[in-house]
Amino acid sequence: MKLHIAVLPGDGIGPEITQQSIKVLKAVADRFDHDFYFENAVVGAAAIDSVGDPLPEATLDLCKKSDAVLFGAIGHPKFDNNPDAKVRPEQGLLRLRKGLGLFANIRPVNTYEKLLDQSPLKRERIAGADLVIYRELTGGIYFGEKSTAEDGKSATDTCTYSVEEIERVAHLAFKAAQQRRKKLTLVDKANVLETSRLWRKTVKEVAQAYKDVELDFLFVDNAAMQMILNPTQFDVILTENMFGDIISDEASVIGGSIGLLASASVGEVSAMFEPIHGSYPQATGKGIANPVASILSAAMLLDHFSLNKEADIVRRAVEISIQMNVCTQDLNKDNHYSTSKVGDFLEGVISDPDNSKINNENLNFGQMTII
Numbered sequence: 001m002k003l004h005i006a007v008l009p010g011d012g013i014g015p016e017i018t019q020q021s022i023k024v025l026k027a028v029a030d031r032f033d034h035d036f037y038f039e040n041a042v043v044g045a046a047a048i049d050s051v052g053d054p055l056p057e058a059t060l061d062l063c064k065k066s067d068a069v070l071f072g073a074i075g076h077p078k079f080d081n082n083p084d085a086k087v088r089p090e091q092g093l094l095r096l097r098k099g100l101g102l103f104a105n106i107r108p109v110n111t112y113e114k115l116l117d118q119s120p121l122k123r124e125r126i127a128g129a130d131l132v133i134y135r136e137l138t139g140g141i142y143f144g145e146k147s148t149a150e151d152g153k154s155a156t157d158t159c160t161y162s163v164e165e166i167e168r169v170a171h172l173a174f175k176a177a178q179q180r181r182k183k184l185t186l187v188d189k190a191n192v193l194e195t196s197r198l199w200r201k202t203v204k205e206v207a208q209a210y211k212d213v214e215l216d217f218l219f220v221d222n223a224a225m226q227m228i229l230n231p232t233q234f235d236v237i238l239t240e241n242m243f244g245d246i247i248s249d250e251a252s253v254i255g256g257s258i259g260l261l262a263s264a265s266v267g268e269v270s271a272m273f274e275p276i277h278g279s280y281p282q283a284t285g286k287g288i289a290n291p292v293a294s295i296l297s298a299a300m301l302l303d304h305f306s307l308n309k310e311a312d313i314v315r316r317a318v319e320i321s322i323q324m325n326v327c328t329q330d331l332n333k334d335n336h337y338s339t340s341k342v343g344d345f346l347e348g349v350i351s352d353p354d355n356s357k358i359n360n361e362n363l364n365f366g367q368m369t370i371i
């Protein structure tokens, strides 16, 4: 398959983790005879520094004409520490999501046996957790009108949702639930927010077309608690933009590190693949950032184009690296590997024509024979 992939490394650890995903995708392309073409563009603080705009037109154009976008992360402390800055890196990401119509952000959360004791949560609470968050991505309070009073003494952000915005992401979430354990939990704050009441009403109506899916509801404050107390109760979580942003970072604690959590942002036309974490500025250039969230996002890219065998191999390689402790310091304190060494290892596993590691029973996971 021929794929043109726009690469937007962004800021902080963005470039170093994205580089590992490209290594992995190139290894996949070599092994399976695909033609993947990569073209870079600037976004975020890097784009503000170079052209004064966090999402230059050329970047958006490249993304629009590419088959997919691989996104790193944006954000820089010089903006985080300056509330008066009018032009900000995060605007680049929000405009990109809006400009590409990426209304659904899909964030899978699972556990690895080897890491069950790495989580601050007890093994028995998290073992078997396997959920996916469908986060609405182009509406809600992040995109509503904002203002600050002239005297600087008050500020406003508005949260707006339309039925259509809710319906389109809800359909995707219900379809995902049908392919999984057939349970969908809507997370909202319908006891307080008008928009949440619209979500409940609309999602109940959408549910009529998915009678095989059990629908339940949780207020977001309770959901935040349940995520930690009993994450195995969840299958598909559907929620609005800001709640999804928050509970997915929280959910990353289950797996052991936010450096493992991947996502796909999809719309009618475009698709972008991005780790859920940010630019982790403290780690920039130190080789300590976990590249796996980005690499698993690349696996979601492969799935998006129905390259499921290829995506499985990438996920399998990640399992092997975790099983063999080939991990960055967030997961392996004593004997950690650098960001690029983890990438090299995964590239090696994927490139091995004999699948010696992939098919090695001693590595102790379910059988998967790659032909």
Ligand SMILES: NC(=O)C1=CN([C@@H]2O[C@H](COP(=O)(O)OP(=O)(O)OC[C@H]3O[C@@H](n4cnc5c(N)ncnc54)[C@H](O)[C@@H]3O)[C@@H](O)[C@H]2O)C=CC1
Binding pocket: 013, 017, 072, 073, 074, 075, 076, 077, 080, 090, 093, 257, 258, 259, 274, 275, 276, 277, 278, 279, 280, 281, 288, 289, 290, 291, 293, 330
């Ligand atoms: N999608 C994006 O580009 C996002 C950008 N941001 C931006 O990133 C900057 C930093 O924000 P923070 O709140 O510190 O969030 P962050 O996600 O960058 O980092 C929070 C913590 O998570 C851990 N972490 C994150 N990525 C990791 C990785 N790959 N490997 C190992 N550990 C990792 C680190 O302990 C870090 O201190 C800000 O400017 C923020 O606006 C934040 C979230 C998402």
Ligand SMILES: CC(C)CC(=O)C(=O)O
Binding pocket: 090, 093, 094, 142, 245, 276
């Ligand atoms: C700019 C932020 C909305 C990015 C973020 O935290 C996310 O998408 O998870």
Ligand SMILES: [Mg+2]
Binding pocket: 245, 246, 249, 276
């Ligand atoms: Mg976030």
